[in-house]
Amino acid sequence: MALFKLENVEDLYEIGEVLGSGHFGQVREVRERATGTLWAGKFLKLRKNASSRLGIERKSVEKEVEILQTLQHGNIMAIRDVFESRAEVVLIVELIRGGELFDFVAEKENLTEREAIEFLEQILHGVQYMHSKRIAHFDLKPENIMLSEKAVPHPNIKVIDFGLAHHFEQGEEYKSISGTPQYIAPEVINYEPLSEATDMWSIGVITYILLSGMSPFQGDTDGETLKNIVDMTYEFDDYHFKQTSDMAKDFIQKLLRKEQNERMTADECLLHPWIKPLTRKQAATRNRSSINMKNFKRFNAKRKWKMSYNMVSACNRFCRLQLLCKPSIKVDEELRQCESDQEDTETKPETLLRRRLSSSS
Numbered sequence: 001m002a003l004f005k006l007e008n009v010e011d012l013y014e015i016g017e018v019l020g021s022g023h024f025g026q027v028r029e030v031r032e033r034a035t036g037t038l039w040a041g042k043f044l045k046l047r048k049n050a051s052s053r054l055g056i057e058r059k060s061v062e063k064e065v066e067i068l069q070t071l072q073h074g075n076i077m078a079i080r081d082v083f084e085s086r087a088e089v090v091l092i093v094e095l096i097r098g099g100e101l102f103d104f105v106a107e108k109e110n111l112t113e114r115e116a117i118e119f120l121e122q123i124l125h126g127v128q129y130m131h132s133k134r135i136a137h138f139d140l141k142p143e144n145i146m147l148s149e150k151a152v153p154h155p156n157i158k159v160i161d162f163g164l165a166h167h168f169e170q171g172e173e174y175k176s177i178s179g180t181p182q183y184i185a186p187e188v189i190n191y192e193p194l195s196e197a198t199d200m201w202s203i204g205v206i207t208y209i210l211l212s213g214m215s216p217f218q219g220d221t222d223g224e225t226l227k228n229i230v231d232m233t234y235e236f237d238d239y240h241f242k243q244t245s246d247m248a249k250d251f252i253q254k255l256l257r258k259e260q261n262e263r264m265t266a267d268e269c270l271l272h273p274w275i276k277p278l279t280r281k282q283a284a285t286r287n288r289s290s291i292n293m294k295n296f297k298r299f300n301a302k303r304k305w306k307m308s309y310n311m312v313s314a315c316n317r318f319c320r321l322q323l324l325c326k327p328s329i330k331v332d333e334e335l336r337q338c339e340s341d342q343e344d345t346e347t348k349p350e351t352l353l354r355r356r357l358s359s360s361s
């Protein structure tokens with residue numbers, strides 16, 4: 001079992017600015033007092049009791065920590081330490097300074113497929129490694145793909161957020177209905193056994209978006225999106241894919257398969273000619289084809305707007321709730337809890353998906 005230190009985190013680390021917010025708390029920059037080294041601290045509010053729906057269960061944090069401690073790879077966020085108090089667990093993790101890959105790409109004027117593949121290849125290496133340890137991420141999406149640094153010639157990818165990840169036991173059947181609608185595979189929606197192939201579907205969706213700025217299954221509502229996924233309703237429309245190579249489309253098609261055992265594995269992806277060209281002609285095609293930057297920028301702006309809209313509305317709901325129930329709560333506490341509050345306010349049938357739903361609709 002993962003060991004959580006009982007010391008006060010603030011005795012060892014100076015807590016700095018907020019870097020981002022997750023579903024159960026905030027991520028902040030922290031400075032190690034002894035060395036001055038900067039890290040990120042992921043502050044997770046613990047669930048007070050079994051009947052409470054606010055906060056995260058301790059055993060879920062243990063699972064995330066055990067998984068992170070198992071994974072040591074250049075493309076996966078590293079964990080350094082864990083602290084626990086009565087109400088909170090703090091994960092001290094590697095500080096990732098370069099922001100999200102999609103934001104980095106959206107700032108560019110143009111990007112060839114070959115340049116996009118440099119990033120994709122790194123994602124695949126990270127995923128190949130975790131799958132070799134029988135760990136699946138189950139929440140691969142743009143928000144969880146970051147860059148160590150961005151002002152360098154070849155930025156390094158870091159996969160983050162292992163909050164939904166699972167370590168498969170030998171012969172284990174694992175089902176879960178968690179994830180983010182746009183990126184989840186049909187087996188998640190159908191509550192069927194999941195596998196590492198479930199991540200490969202998400203990589204297919206991410207690649208599709210990266211190349212075209214379109215989300216393959218996006219409907220007007222989450223319900224419609226989920227239906228499109230189950231019905232496998234997607235296409236490469238000529239307008240958005242006119243700059244895309246046939247090899248890229250072939251790569252995506254081999255991931256967006258309903259049957260898990262028909263999808264390419266991470267190993268197979270790394271050998272696909274789009275990633276690893278066998279001939280000069282294949283290599284040249286990747287240089288000639290480019291991503292649909294105009295549409296990609298539009299997609300990313302909309303994605304960011306939705307993320308901040310969801311965060312503000314969740315916080316507003318939470319603040320209203322707190323004003324009614326506990327007028328004395330500190331502002332900082334409110335902000336830390338606002339994401340968890342989203343769970344309590346889910347009412348639509350399609351919100352069967354336990355977490356992350358609000359970030360996509």
Ligand code: AMP
Nearest residue numbers: 019020021022027040093094095096161
């Ligand atoms: P998470 O709860 O892991 O999904 O993280 C929430 C947000 O915090 C992410 O979307 C990032 O913007 C930010 N974040 C998470 N981990 C790190 C990190 N190690 N370094 C910098 N920012 C991070």
